[in-house]
Amino acid sequence: MNGSNKSVYDTPTNVSETRRHILTILVDNEPGVLARVIGMFSGRGYNIDSLNVAEVSNQHLSRITIVTQGTNEVLERIQTQLMNIVPVHSVTNLQTEGSAVEAEVALVYMDIDERNRKNAYQICDFYRARRIENEHNSIIFEIAGTSQRIDSFIKDIRNITQIEIVRSGPVAISSMKKDKEE
């Protein structure tokens, strides 16, 4: 009577495939709001690939940008759960919106000597990475762009020299015309 069931854990039918999604969440800038948002993710077993928070210019609002992985069904659940958090104004899934522009920033510390300087600088030039002045005269570059672009920069520069890298994780904005939004 129970022959066909392969697993006791319930597998929902017609699940779409797991994809990367960027959520942008507008919240009241009040104490604990970040904890509420990320607590929902950890408490309900969702993943956060990257997280960005900054105050937007006016009205005590902050924008939280979260990169996560999931099926459309999971993302729908994440969005409705986020909307239940009191200080949350809006949640937008830029993946479903389709046309969005994203960027992240990376700071790269390079170990450079006479032998690899030329090659390294060529790659930095190619990727339009910018050298940042600093008091120790260390060689630190800043690169901005899509995560894939930064990935390939890192891959290329690692072929030449050892590096230390700090990445911000992406932020994103809808590229649709404003009058089309609500």
Next chain:
Amino acid sequence: MSEQFTGAEIVLKSLLDQGVEVIFGYPGGAVLPIYDSLFKQNSIKHILVRQEGGAIHAAEGYARSSGKIGVVLVTSGPGVTNVVTGLTDAMMDSVPVVCITGQVPQHLIGSDAFQECDTTGITRPCTKHNYLVKDVNKLSGVFHEAFAIANNGRPGPVLIDIPKDVQFAKGKYLEPNSITIPKHRLFEPKVKGNEGQIYEASKLIANAKKPIFYIGGGCINSGLKASNLVREFVKETGAPATMTLMGLGVLPSSNKYSLGMLGMHGMYEANLAMHDCDVMINIGARFDDRVTGRLDAFSPNSKKIHIDIDASSINKNIKVDIPIIGDIESIMNQFQDVWKKNKFSTNKDVLEAWWKKIEEWKKIKCLDFEQKDEIIKPQQAVKRLYELTKGKNTIITTEVGQHQMWAAQYYKFEEPNRWLTSGGLGTMGYGFPAAIGAQVANPEALVIDIAGDASILMNMQEMSTAVQHRLPVKIFILNNEYMGMVRQWQELLHGGRYSESYTDSLPDFVKLAESYRAKGLRAKKASELDKVITEMIETDNTVIADIWVNKEENCFPMIQSGSAHNEMLLNKDQTHDKQAAEKGKVLV
């Protein structure tokens, strides 16, 4: 300059303006200023509990039986950690509660001060929202917002943490109508449902061959009118209806369309009808795992309509075809309008065939039992309790376990708000304090906590509360000396190895009652049952009735975890799939 008040005075003024009549609480160092303000007034009554956990369950019982918001006042540190279970319970069962907690003074926060804990941190996942109020001038605004949030959309608990220095500080008081709550903070709940979807749903219902209503606690939260509208719509369509544990009472159990409760220990006919239906109309239920059983075998051939105020409940466990988000009262009104306007009706001949099938299932008589000898069957105890309290103004609460399921099966509810039980969290120890809260809200009612011998010990200390406040709550213990449901699962799934489920050294419940200056009664034999129940009802005092029941009785029918609706066990002799049982063992 406007008149200045201390934070503690503002707390009391806010509560008064929110129409609060009763608070349940327990004093301590960090709330002394508020207790001082409480002492100086006579409008708000305080019920002193014996442990903070009792306060929050009492507030839940108060809220669920009255439709008002329950209010709790406890101190910092252990006061807070003791209410965490109740907050989670209220969160799971959508009970509106406002919990006020004291906090150490602000300059000590973060210093591991005496009775300090990170209250907002600990309670964040088990409240709809919580506050740490650092500015006395914001206190009244926070209170009014908290009350609005607790009751708005899907109800739930809200916590306000107030450092002691804020309770002493002076500031201004704002009245409820002088503040505006930003719309987004109130979830902007959709009250009205989408017209198009209601039309589509109506069409689906009208053309259904095997429809069924699946009714949940949301109908009760939406208010009495909602329940009445649901009753009318069920009658209009002539379709069968089943209720969840939380939804009992929405339809009277004597209603001819009612199939009773569904789910793990629900009625055979209700579960089979859910499995075989072609259109399911879920009104205010959430496809809980106690109801669905195995998800991939849950009502495989039906179109599903889901009416819920909480958008996050839609497609959470079960993918539905027509979701309708909004308040049940408005939506049921809309359904009636759409139904009339389009002259929809169900095909009575087609439905007759469906009812015929259901009547066949009913013939199994899944709740039948035989009271053979003098050993009291727990089912018989609940059945007689129902029969002897029928027609009285009765409110039933329960603890959690076998007795809870027997109460749900054998006690027949005719009205909503008469049945208070911990459904989502399954909190043992809920029933007695909840009964205290219900009795406070309904002084004239006969409030009975149907309990088990293990559960009742979890909040036994509240006997002292009940007697002090002259609350004639009745505790009806189905005493089998076991944690019955644990024992049942061990019998069915763990080879009868009754690991730690026997309660040795139980107290003498009669003497225990007497030691609290309450009444203790006992029935050891079936022939003593009626006399004890009658005496219990007639006693104008708190009563513990210790009913000695058959120790090995199991709760049937049952869908084991990991099984489907059409795989119900009707008794323990029934051979069940060994393999399925093995797999079900890992589930809860």
